[in-house]
Amino acid sequence: MPLAWFWFFSFLFGLCIGSFLNVCIYRLPRGMSLLAPPSHCPACGARLGPLDLIPVVSYLFLRGRCRRCSGAISPRYPLVELLTGAGFLLIAREHGLHVHTAGLLVLFSVLVAASFIDLDHRIIPDRLTLFALAAGIPLAALQGAEALKDGFWGSVLGGGILLIVALFSRGGMGGGDVKLAFAIGWYLGWQETLVALFLAFVLGAFVGVLWALRTGRTLKTAIPFGPFLSSGAMLAVLTGDKLISWYLNLWGG
Known part of the structure; x- marks a missing residue:
């Protein structure tokens, strides 16, 4: 074709x-x-x-x-x-x-639904996250042992970092965000998961500051993190390899 x-x-x-x-x-x-x-x-x-x-x-x-x-x-x-x-x-x-492409399409679909639901209701349904995991693990396995290993460590890293943030933020980060990050890791692997989280935090901080300046509220006011996490993940999907190469070349050169 x-x-x-x-x-x-x-x-x-x-x-x-x-x-x-x-x-x-x-x-x-x-x-x-x-x-x-x-x-x-x-x-x-x-x-x-x-x-x-x-x-x-x-x-x-x-x-x-x-x-x-x-x-x-x-x-x-x-x-x-x-x-x-x-x-x-x-x-x-x-x-x-490619099989990897099929997995990314599944992930993107889940992220779109999760983002709009989080904006409307401030929740990310477990049914979405469980579906992402149920599809992501076998899709990673189809790509071989290396992809399965990379997905496992990506999920541990993504879910682990947000779990730490959730524990220290005392409610600033929801359990749904932690579970979604865990699922994202299976699709992106550990390197692109790091990129996704970095971009998500940058986007969240930028929008949060603009929102606080416009509304007069403090930065402690909770805003849904799901859309930022989803945006970071998709930017990593589309540009992650380029960003990683640029970073390595920057420090390597």
Whole structure:
């Protein structure tokens, strides 16, 4: 398959996964089943048909309104779909057709759902983390003993560092963040996990300072760390090798 087609289908696949992630984002924190009831309008409860579920296109065609009751549909639904599609495309371009790529797509999907749920509810559901682990460990094993070893130490490092932060922050870091970092390590390995955590803390500190200056609140006010952890992980996925090489060359030269 030519690379352009591989990238194109990766984007389309990401749009479809993004549509499912919208379901996860809404239902998981509410303890609802992901399979039943079928997708429906949150305003009038009308069941959505196949034409209403086409990622992004349905939203544009219906002009952001329910076909039955004309109730407004949140623009976040197509945003999540486009974000997931773009992420799938970037990962496919960076890593190609490989088992490792499949694992990174799984990880990205989990991180998108975890980020939006954390923003809305200040929690990261255990079901998401357990799914990431259930998929990540066998995917690492398929890549060989070295990848499995690297994933193990990545999980110990990622989860361990955030556990220490959680213990010393006295509530500033949640258990969901620790578990998510543990899962991330299985996919990234120990080196890229370090990069991911570094970037997450830098992003969190930067946004936290801006938020404090704008709102007048102190830096001790808790803000969800899941989106920063997810952003750091994905930046590590896309640029981790380059950042590590740059750092080594900087000190080696």
